[in-house]
Amino acid sequence: MFARLEDFILHAAAQWWVLPFTWLMCVLDGLVPVFPSESLLVALAAIVDDGRPFPLGALWVVGMLGALIGDNAAYALGRIVGVDRWRWMRTSVVAGAMTTARRHLDRRGAFLLLTARFVPGGRVAVNLTAGANRYSYPRFLVLDAVAASVWSAYSILIARLSAGWLDSPLLQIVAALLGAAIVGLVLDRIVSAALRRRGTPAAGEGPRAG
Secondary structure, three states, X not given: OHXXXXXXXXXXXXXXXXXXXXXXXXXXXXXXXXXXXXXXXXXXXXXXXXXXXXXXXXXXXXXXXXXXXXXXXXXXXXXXXXXXXXXXXXXXXXHHHHHHHHHHHHHHHHHHHHHHOOXXXXXXXXXXXXXXXXXXXXXXXXXXXXXXXXXXXHHHHHXXXXXXXXXXXXHHHHHHHHHHHHHHHHHHHXXXXXXHHOOOOOOOOOOOOO
């Protein structure tokens, strides 16, 4: 059964629609942080072997373009409808994150836009707020292009570093996902601490009582 599962994974990863599907997940994740874009990039990067079933460079481009389009869609959505049109925007966590982003976007816009891409809920809140606040779009586009490029490369690098020493494709994926989760938690703590030192809670945190 274990061998059959590995064969199924490798067979699925070799299909023509895998890269387009990955691109779509990255786009959607830029709008709604429930789509597993990071996990998908990490899992696929973990099983690439000598350019098969596709080059890592192609996976990086797919992840970068998907993230860039998704983030820009969130910016456009914020510009068109604002940040309180729908109920999910008014939940305490989302509203708190958007309030934080709105308060500090002008003074710390570059820092927020570059780091928020690595925090699933934070990036949506920051990008929506940037659009609603009419943050300079050329500046947003440049910063987001840098963030999306680094984010896609980071996801692939984590997979290669954490899973390259295992022979089983399934174990490679599991190890890569665990490694990515650990690094993601560490990055989240670092970003949170940096933002607190700058006088604001992290993009994914709401206001705290007391």
